[in-house]
Amino acid sequence: MAYYRRVGEVPRTRHTRLRNPDGGLYYEELMGEEGFSSDSSLLYHRGVPSAIVDARVWELPDQARTPNAPLRPRHLRLHGLFDAEWKNADVVTGRRLVLGNDDVRISYVAAGAASELYRNGVGDECVYVEAGRGTVQTVFGVLEVGQGDYVVLPRATTHRWVPEGDEPLRAYVIEANGHIAPPRRYLSRYGQFLEHAPYCERDLRGPAEPLLVEGSDVGVLTKHRGPGPGGLAGTRHTFARHPFDVVGWDGCLYPFVFNVADFQPITGRVHQPPPVHQVLEGTNFVVCNFVPRKVDYHPESIPVPYYHSNVDSDEVMFYCGGDYEARKGSGIGPGSVSLHPGGHAHGPQPRAYEASVGVHFFDELAVMVDTFRPLELGEGGLAAEEPGYAWSWAGRGPER
Numbered sequence: 001m002a003y004y005r006r007v008g009e010v011p012r013t014r015h016t017r018l019r020n021p022d023g024g025l026y027y028e029e030l031m032g033e034e035g036f037s038s039d040s041s042l043l044y045h046r047g048v049p050s051a052i053v054d055a056r057v058w059e060l061p062d063q064a065r066t067p068n069a070p071l072r073p074r075h076l077r078l079h080g081l082f083d084a085e086w087k088n089a090d091v092v093t094g095r096r097l098v099l100g101n102d103d104v105r106i107s108y109v110a111a112g113a114a115s116e117l118y119r120n121g122v123g124d125e126c127v128y129v130e131a132g133r134g135t136v137q138t139v140f141g142v143l144e145v146g147q148g149d150y151v152v153l154p155r156a157t158t159h160r161w162v163p164e165g166d167e168p169l170r171a172y173v174i175e176a177n178g179h180i181a182p183p184r185r186y187l188s189r190y191g192q193f194l195e196h197a198p199y200c201e202r203d204l205r206g207p208a209e210p211l212l213v214e215g216s217d218v219g220v221l222t223k224h225r226g227p228g229p230g231g232l233a234g235t236r237h238t239f240a241r242h243p244f245d246v247v248g249w250d251g252c253l254y255p256f257v258f259n260v261a262d263f264q265p266i267t268g269r270v271h272q273p274p275p276v277h278q279v280l281e282g283t284n285f286v287v288c289n290f291v292p293r294k295v296d297y298h299p300e301s302i303p304v305p306y307y308h309s310n311v312d313s314d315e316v317m318f319y320c321g322g323d324y325e326a327r328k329g330s331g332i333g334p335g336s337v338s339l340h341p342g343g344h345a346h347g348p349q350p351r352a353y354e355a356s357v358g359v360h361f362f363d364e365l366a367v368m369v370d371t372f373r374p375l376e377l378g379e380g381g382l383a384a385e386e387p388g389y390a391w392s393w394a395g396r397g398p399e400r
Contacts, residue, residue: 003191003201007141008210008248010044018044020247031156031253033179041251043139047241058221058234061093061107065100065230065376071341075389076381078172078318079335082110086168090115091127091161092221095173097378098337099316100230103284104371105175106316108380110168115161117243120153121224122232123176126280126287127151128260128367130320130335132169135162139243140254141207148260148365150279152180154253158220158243172318174369178283191252199279203262206254215242260365265293270301274368288368292322295362304356307347313370315340321365331386338389339381342374349392 011018018026029049032040043049068074081096082089092115095107133146138159145151153159163169174180186197193200218239226233258279266276277288295303319336332338340346348356377385391397 003204004250004252005206005254006248006250007207008044008246010042010248010250014042018248020046026247031154031251033155033253039251039253041140041249041253043246043249045241046245046247049243051240052237053217053240054238056236058236060223060228060232060234061095061097062379063097063100063105063229063232065097065378066382067376068339068341068374071344072390073341073344073346074339074377074381075332075386076337076339076384077335077386078108078337078380078384079110081108081380081384082168086110087112089113091163091169091171091173092116092118095171096380096383098381098384099339099375100378101371101373101375102231103177103373104282104369105173105230105378106369107173107175107378108171109173110170111161111163112168114163117158117160117218117220119156119158119220119222120175121156121222123178124155124180124282125151125153125176126174126180126282127153128172128174128318128320130170130172130318132163132165132167134164134169136160136255137162137211137213137244138207138255139211139246140249141209141211143205143207143255143257145257150258150260151255152258152280153255155179157255159255172320172367174282174287176282176285180280180282180287183278183281183286198264198266198276199258199262203258205257210246210248211244212247213242213244216240218242260289260291260367263289263291265291267294268296269298270296271303271305272296274370277368284372286370288370290324290362290364290366290368292361292363292365294360297360302353302357303359303362304348304352307345309345310340310342310370312342313372314342314375315346316369316371316375318367318369319365320367322363324364324366331389331392336386337381337384339375346393350395 026044095109129149136143280287
């Protein structure tokens with residue numbers, strides 16, 4: 001984010017002395033991307049941020065992946081992955097891998113317990129809150145989160161998830177192997193949102209004040225590159241001082257929240273292509289959302305999507321509200337994920353195609369991830385599959 005924020009106490013000039021009430025120095029930490037050549041922030045700690053007293057192996061949740069072979073569309077029901085055990089699950093260790101490749105991993109979790117402190121040292125995370133509410137405590141401060149929020153957490157941001165209330169916090173987790181940001185075409189050459197962008201700086205919520213937590217010998221779970229499945233590994237570090245001891249920070253790199261209800265949909269006389277629905281981008285993938293909106297107003301328009309072949313990408317749609325017009329008759333509903341792989345034509349269910357003629361408004365909510373390398377199924381995806389979806393356009397399956 002090239003949108004500057006300043007929170008708490010910082011010195012007038014960067015890399016200069018900032019003293020505590022006892023006369024000692026606060027410790028300045030630069031958190032930056034791309035080797036001092038991109039966005040960064042300066043954080044001022046009461047203690048030395050690199051002081052660790054222990055490091056042990058942390059066994060990650062299952063990261064194994066299975067190829068989508070034979071190649072076919074798939075329907076996954078994510079709500080069935082968590083029953084009563086959600087009360088003891090947390091957003092970090094409870095997530096189950098649904099789909100992934102070497103650029104991005106998509107997981108799902110229903111959680112009722114607070115997580116341990118956690119940082120992803122592999123890439124940024126974008127967490128869509130399907131339902132529930134809570135707080136995300138971070139080294140930058142606190143974020144209040146609830147239904148419909150995208151929570152974007154830069155790589156190596158130490159944080160923890162704390163669900164609130166009597167219902168599970170349902171989270172759809174998109175983990176990059178790089179960075180996640182607003183699409184470049186929405187931004188000026190200096191980073192300001194342009195007039196044609198479907199959201200702007202006013203819609204973003206960031207931490208408002210330091211958290212200032214004290215403590216010693218504090219554990220932090222770190223996901224990092226390693227020899228495990230997917231090239232990942234985990235370590236539990238023990239820090240001499242609590243990482244949330246930051247008295248102030250400023251810069252353009254920080255976690256932020258954007259609510260899907262603040263997205264301004266772009267419509268036209270005839271059906272508009274998926275890029276008009278884009279909200280974020282990462283390396284070799286994009287994130288789009290389909291929100292309630294007026295639809296095509298040409299007198300001969302067909303409002304549902306035309307049939308299309310994703311020759312360069314796999315398409316993953318997470319259905320999280322409303323009634324998705326193009327999937328009527330397929331059994332898809334809230335909590336469903338559809339995977340339409342590259343090389344296979346797909347589109348609306350046959351009965352939905354004709355039924356959409358004359359419709360003026362779609363009441364639907366979905367998060368879409370398009371990837372430019374093939375996706376494989378994680379253990380959660382395999383466990384959640386609803387068989388028979390691939391044959392739903394034809395109305396019959398293979399004869400055995």
